[in-house]
Amino acid sequence: MDQVAIPPGHEVAEHGHETPTTGTGVSNTKLAMWLFLSSDCLFFGAFISAYLFYRGRPQPGPHPVDVYNIPFTSVTSFILLMSSLTMVLALAACQRGEMRRFRIWILATALFGATFIGGQIFEFTEFTRQGLNLDTNLFGSSFFVLTGLHGAHVTAGIVWLMSLWGLAMQGRIGQADSERVEVAGLYWHFVDVVWIVIFTVIYLIPK
């Protein structure tokens, strides 16, 4: 609709591939995702700050040393990191038009992410069993809310990846749509990078 009998001008485009040339050279969609992620950095930054602000305050237990199981969390963190690798492979496959391979890699990415979430659920359950809850102490409050929101981000990412997989199964995503995959990938890598920060700052650096 809105066919207007005037000569062609530039297109208003929501998907970058419709406008190969933009003011910055970056497609609209990708630029928007970068901006969203930069905003999300401050969101996580606020929660990480709150955690650090309260770290080491005299409080009733359990304390981090009592509950952290660093080898276990290291394994699930490694799995999450590996999902970034499979995400890259999925994107590469999509860009080359190898859609069968794309579906395998995107499914693998989602599965790795789900494994991480499974690990987080196990960890939360274990902490609760050891007497750490949201309201136990400042550590409990700041730890659960921070890692819980990260988990929510990963979960949203998994839903996104599975949606792409579902679309690919129906043949609705092909080589031409690789940017949709790329944008999802940007989000996924960001969630991984944030986890590296969280894992380092709250698990590994001793107080």
Place this chain on the structure above:
Amino acid sequence: MTTVSDTVRAPARRLRVLRRPRATTGFWSWFTTIDHKKIGIMYGTTALAFFVIGGVEALLLRLQLAGPNGTLLTAAQYNELFTMHGTTMVFLMGMPLAVAFGNYLIPLQIGARDVAFPRLNAFGYWGFLMGGLFIYSSFFIGGSAPNGGWFGYTPLTSTPLGRGFLPGHGPDFWAVGLIILGIASTTSAINFIVTILNLRAPGMTFMRMPVFTWMMLVVAFLTLFAMPIITAALIMVYFDRNFGTNFFQPANGGDPLLYQHLFWLFGHPEVYILILPGMGIVSEILPVFSRKPLFGYPVVVFSGIAIGFIGWGVWVHHMFATGLGPVAISAFALSTMIIAVPTGVKIFNWLATVWRGAVQLRTAMLFALGFIAMFTLGGLSGVLHSVVPADTQQTDTYFVVAHFHYVLFGGLVFGIFGGFYYWFPKLYGRFLNERLGKVNFWTMLIGFNLTFFPMHFLGLLGMPRRTYRYDTGLGWDFLNQLETIGAFVIAFSVLVFIVNVFVSRRRGQVTGNDPWDARTLEWTTPSPPPMYNFAEIPHVEARDDLWHRKYTEDETGHAVRIPSGAAVAVEERPAGGGGDDEHGGEDHGEGHGVHMPSPSYFPFILALGLPILGYAAVFHALWLVPIGGLIVAFGLYAWGIEPQTEP
């Protein structure tokens, strides 16, 4: 997972049959429109409605304070009203009005046909409306409206229901409602940034961009980085109230100061989010009615950017009374003095713009000049607060109320009203009535000063903020009475404006494309502009491009109008080389026809889900979660699958 796609596919296809009415007019088109101009008008109308509501709240507050020992309101009602007045004026009036101007004008000023993400734009509006209605619904179903101040200091707001001092669900509505509004304003910020960075017409380099667009770019970045911080703080408040966390509970080791830091780390950039659009509008109006170019354009732009940066380093001046120690306080006192510099630079640039110009005192110009005068007063009382001993004395007195009303009312509101008078002819093809406009301006200027200037004295006399009544014999009676009279003069002024809009829309003097003989691209389009804005994407060759199309210089350096025969009529001017290649949309081989994005239901549907989830969060109503969740999921998937433009 295939089921997800299957279920989504069917309704999306079904709705597509419903959608795409050929008409873009009529009642229902407002729900589906993705035209940035219509959305701009929707933002503006809604924000003005909230302006009136917030104004009525202010009148009630002033009536209560008109004399000593007022009996109109109870203490609890007073708390609700001053909280909602502040929340409304900041989040539901100030920010959305700036977005309204940005929405309408940015694509026109940079020579684009729409914003980068038209549907996201519509979602931003619906999210704003839903968030506003959600917060206001607390008056009827929450037991109490938000009542902990627009700043919501903890532990007052974060103490769980029944254990704290605040009755009702007010703080829950406040926290969740602001999160919804934050989502909406973040999407519109992303949209503005991408639009400005990516969709500028050929030749529209950064240093040729109109100052209003520049300031909106800075504002969008400030919004982008400020909203997540308050969102995080609000989530902590919400968890403290509802799930027993201890973020801000001193009894369990929590530290209320953390909240203040997070809030003001958002809150101070927020001040610039509110004032920079006003500065941008004034920078557009002054040159046009002074018949001179803006004095020191690069300096105006760079001082705006500087304000955007330094604005992140001054938040502690809201917390000087909290005892942070001399080092922190000195550092932030210094940064507060420093940020006055770029602001002062702008004021001198505006004065120099008007200096020896052929000034035309139209209403828009009057408001712009009023902006300079009133904002300068606010700036002066503001920089006083960088003097820590003075600030400690004035904290929580009416002096502070006077200060920020001079900045936000004398600044933002005067700028916005100037913008109304300046751009109304572009929106509706008719002038606003000048005679009513003059009445509007003068009553507003008088009423404003009558209301807020005495507050300086009351503050210095020791009258505290947020008290619902005061005793007689403290020397406050007369000044308070004066302020209440002033508030009603402002109300009269706003009424005159509303009458003016309704009268002028129907009977106002008809205008052409360029009634003010202006300088920027929006005045090259018809009034009102067509859906696609520009038949041909303009090719920009200079700053104030339109001016240079109309005028040239003679040997003495004076502006001479290019004879109309020789002048290339604005619309007929060739698009210039590279215009089409530069942005090169697909040429569909049809030879002609601009594909504009088609209307969509889904931004509205997606936004509809947010308050439902909000009610679930406030009342712990688990049964609402699947309903809201399904609406959101449906909106997201259908949106994701829907093509932007119908083939």
